[in-house]
Each structure stands twice: as structure tokens, then as C-alpha cells.
Amino acid sequence: MIRLAARAVLAPRVLATLAVLAGFGLRAFRLGHQELRGDETFGYFFSLNGLGRIVSGTLELREPHPVASYWIQHHWLDAAGHSEFALRFTSLFFGTLSIALIYALARRIGLSGRASALAAWLLALSPYALWHSQDARMYSMSLALTLLSSALAIAFFRRPRFGTGAAYVLSSLLALHTHYFAAFVIVAQNAWVAWRAIRGAKTGRFWRPLRYWVAAQTALFALFLPWLIVARDTLTGYRGNGDSPGLLDALLRTARALTAGEMAPLPVRNAAALTAAAILLLLIAGALRRRSDTGRDLAFAALLLVVPLAATWLSSRGRPIFNERYLVAALPGLILLLAAAVERRQPRPEREVAAALTGVLVILSLIASAHYLFDPAYSKSRGWRELVRELTALTDGFDPARAWVLVNGADPTLWYYYPQQETRWAIPFAPGDTAGAERVTEDLVQAGVDRVVVPLASGDGWDGDRIARAALASRYDIIQTLSVAGREVVVGELPPDAAQPLSATFQGGLRLDTVGLQPGALVAPGSLLGIHLQWSGPRDQLPAGVKITLQLLDEGGALVAQSDAPLEITRGRSSHGVRLPASLPPGTYRLILALYDGDAEGQPRQITEDGRDAVTLAEIRVR
DSSP: OOOHHHHHHHHHHHHHHHHHHHHHHHHTTTTTSSSHHHHHHHHHHHSSSOOHHHHHHHTTTTTOOSHHHHHHHHHHHHHHSSSSSHHHHHHHHHHHHHHHHHHHHHHTOOOEEEEEEHHHHHOOOOOHHHHHSSSSHHHHHHHHHHHHHHHHHHHHHHHHOOOOOOOHHHHHHHHHTTTTTTHHHHHHHHHHHHHHHHHHHHTTTTTHHHHHHHHHHHHHHHHHHHHHHHHHHHHHHHOOOOOOHHHHHHHHHHHHHHHHHHSHHHHHHHHHHHHHHHHHHHHHHHHHHHHOOOOOOOHHHHHHHHHHHHHHHHHHTTSOOOOGGGGGGGHHHHHHHHHTTTTSSSOOOHHHHHHHHHHHHHHHHHHHHHHHHGGGGSSSSSSSHHHHHHHHHHHTSSSSGGGOOOOOOOOOOOHHOOOOOOOOSSSSSSOOOOHHHHHHHHHHHTTTTOEEEEEOOOOOOOTTTHHHHHHHHHEEEEEEEEEEEEEEEEEEEEEOOOOEEEEBTTTTTTEEEEEEEESSEEEETTOEEEEEEEEEEEEEESOTEEEEEEEEETSSSSSEEEEEEEEEOOEEEEEEEEOTTTOOOOOEEEEHHHHHHHSSOOOOOOOBBBBBBBBEEEEEEEE
């Protein structure tokens, strides 16, 4: 009998422990594989400041999240380094801790051991929780702290002790300093206490725990009040980073996100949302049939789900702050209710159907997680590493002070992956600032920057009118426009001060006078050779569709690189770029120029007055 009792107690704990281990493994898997997103890099750079500067910066910038996660990350990065894996490991830690805490909370509200272990497994496999556990932001930390606060709230209310109350206040205070929406969980806890107080009013046994509970809430409010006072401008002036959906739209988006995350095909998310809704309906149907739920306190779980969702949606009515990421506080309530639906105390038909649907939900969760982990279309990856490789090649051969990379938006992610450039400018400095973009361009010229590379961010939030490209083209010659990882990359260049004289006159009188090369005649494989040509004489004798071809030939005359474009001469000059193959072997190569009629059959070349169909511009040495 003793062995059987021990085995009955041990099995759920073993299952919960396995859930924690599996959750850790799933969260650690490819933790640093996907590239950082903008919010992650903002948090990274923000955390590099000193602790006092983090506080002052939060207030000055009206950062919508408090400072606790930044402080922790600041100390963690000092110890662990600055890789993506290290940066996200704090989220992994709190995400894994949440699995153990939801098991403890499930036991607190009276779920059976097996149902509590199921709750741990559902959280371990949750695509939504997985995404946050691999995201270097505060949401996983908020999830863990609100779970801890809720477990301690139940323990303290049922058996008031100073140590438990102090732990509750401390965990709740940390949760509030991690994410303001943790307050919605505190509201749910107080709603549960009020409900329990109403139920216990007839017996009179609720006065003592209620008195201590009010004392704990008073202490929590007093400790958090100073921050509320200093951060009042943020709380009242923040305009949001989301939208204001209608109720039905908000419910649908919530159901999709909490069950299958945001990084999965829409059919998978819809199926997961419908499956979870069916399980909850079965839970309600079983509860109505039983009419008694002795031993369980599902009201707490229901409030943990409903109150944060309702408060988040109502908060978005006045300003656009509804965002699926902010719903993390509601996830435990949903998981606890899903686990309760398959308990033995549920009526058999409802329990068996709910168990089958839970299996379906687990399969859908695994499918959603697989899309997030392995399919680039549903991952955080945005091609930053590929982009940085290209930027490095496009600035190769220049003195770092004379070749700059700029961004045309507020996203700081590039600077995490491209740390070799200490000077970090945006063009324009502010959204839609045309005059500011022109000032930036003029400052670049005055600073002696010969080549400017701008990976243009998509979207119209900052540079929707393509201000950056227009401002750059006003002073720099656009020598190359290419697509890298879905981004348009523009390369602007000033002609070199020194140019080599040439004497090549095409029939009709157009004369090529000089050629200037950037970075010079010694280049590296994969780099971009800027070619600046000075022309004189009439052009009107050439065909309307005349094009220029620039070709790089090896010692045997074989073509190794080429650039063709319409011949456009502005202020007597045309500028071009020839990209060298990354696999180009070292040696000496010949750069030639030819003009041809792009509209004529056979595209015949234009002949020079001395009978040549091509002009040698320079000898190029590849190092």
C-alpha cells in the first residue's frame, strides 16, 4: 500500500519533471539560430547602459516597459557574452521555470497530479511560450513572475504567514517592474479573493485572511507607487505599438496566438483555436452536469484567463496597444482550464472527448513549432547575416572613415550584426524628414565619405517616400542597386579626386576623357569596383537606345564580370559599378568599355574613330 501511494504521488512529479526537461531542450534547440528582431536588439543596446542610465533612459524615452528585465540582462551579458544564444538565454531560463511554476499553480488550485503534469506539458510544448522563450525580451520573465505571484497568492490567502506574504509582495513587485500588464494578473487575484470572501461571508472565516490580504496589497501598492509617479508620463502618454481591434477580431487573434503562436500557417492556427475552444466547451458542459466541483478552484484559472484578456482589449479602445505579445499573462489561465477538462472528476463522455482533442491540440502545437523552428517564412530570420556579408564586401578596400553604412529607419538590428562601424547614422534622422536627410548627405560629403551604402528598410513608417535614396542621389552617384535578403541596397559614391586620362572618341563625336576607380586598381574578390567616366562632345549622334557595357577580362580574354546599363551622362559624367565574383582568383585583369545599340537587332557595338569596338580603361589587380 505504501509503495502504491508513493508511486501515485511520484508519477505526476516525474511527468512534470520530464516536461521541464523537454521544455528546456525544446527552448534551447536552435536558440541562437534565428537572427534577432528589432525589439531584441533595442533591448540589447538598452541593457548595455549602466543601471542608473537604464532608469533615466526608460523615463526619458518613455519606454513602455519597466526596467527589471534590462537590469537582469545587463548583468547577464557581462557574464555570458553577447551572442544571440547568450542574449536569449535569460528568456529560456524564465520560460523553463514557468513550466515548473504552472505545475505548482495547478496543484494549488486543486487539479489532480496528472492534470497538473498535463498543464506542465501543454506549456512546455506551447508554440506561443516557445517563441517568447527564444525571444530576448521581458515576456518570458513576466510569465514566470506572474505564475509565481499567483501560486503565492493562493498559498498566502489560504494560510497567511509573514514569509509567504513577503514572497508574494516581492514576486508581484518584480512582475510589475517587468511588464505593466502584470497588473492585470494582480487584478485577477483580487477578483478571486473577493469571490472567495463573498462565498465565505456566511461562515465568518474569511475576515482574517482578508485582513492580511489587504495588508499585502497595501504594501505592494506603496512599494510600486514611487515608480508610478516618476513614470506617469509614459503611462499616460504612450501611444501604443499595436492596434485597436473589435471584440470578435481580438478574441480570434487571441485564440490563434495562445494556442499555436503567431509563426504558423493560418489553417494550423485556426484549427488550434477551434480545438481549444471545443475543449473549453466540454469543460463547461461537464461542470454543468456535475453541478459540484469540490476540491478544484477553477474560478482562479478562469479569472487568470478572462481578466488579462478583457483588460488588454479594453485598454486598446482608447489607443492602439493591442498586441498578441502582451497576452502572455493570460496563457496560464487557458492551459489550466484545458488541463482541467481531462481530469477523472469530469463526466466520462466529456473527459474522453476532451482528452482526444487535447491530443489533436498537441499535434497542432508541434506542427506550429516546426514551422517556426525550420521554415524561414515563419521564423524571425530577416537575412541580417547575409546582408552584413554583402555590406562588408561593398565597403571592402576603403578606409573605414571613407565608406559608411547608413540605415533609413529606427531598427537598430543592423548595428548588432555590423559592429565594425562605430559611427551609426540614419537617413533621415526622423520619420519623413526630407530636409534632415539632405543635411545628413551634405554632412557625409563634408566628412570625406566617398562611398555610402544604404540597405533600405521596407514599410512606410519612416521612409515611405524614399527620402533616403533621393537625398543620397542629390550628392552621390548611384553606382549600384541590388537586392539582398529581400532588401534593396543602394550604393552611392563620389568620383575620386584623381582620374586617369584617356583619349577615345566614338563616331559621332562623343569623347571619353578620364576614368576614375574606387577603391582603386587593387581590389578583393567579391568587392564592388566603382567606375567614374568623364565625357565630352555631342551625344545626339548615338542611337537613342545606346547602352554601356563594362567588362572584366582575365589574362586569356575570358569574361569574369560584367555590368550593362543605359548610357546616362549627367554633368558630363556617368558612374557605374562592377561586382567582382567572390571566387575570383588573384591576378591581373583588364577592364574594358564598349557602347552598343540595345534596341537594334544583334545589338551592334559603336565604333571609335580609330576603329575599335572597345576601349581599355585600366588594369585591375585582384589580391
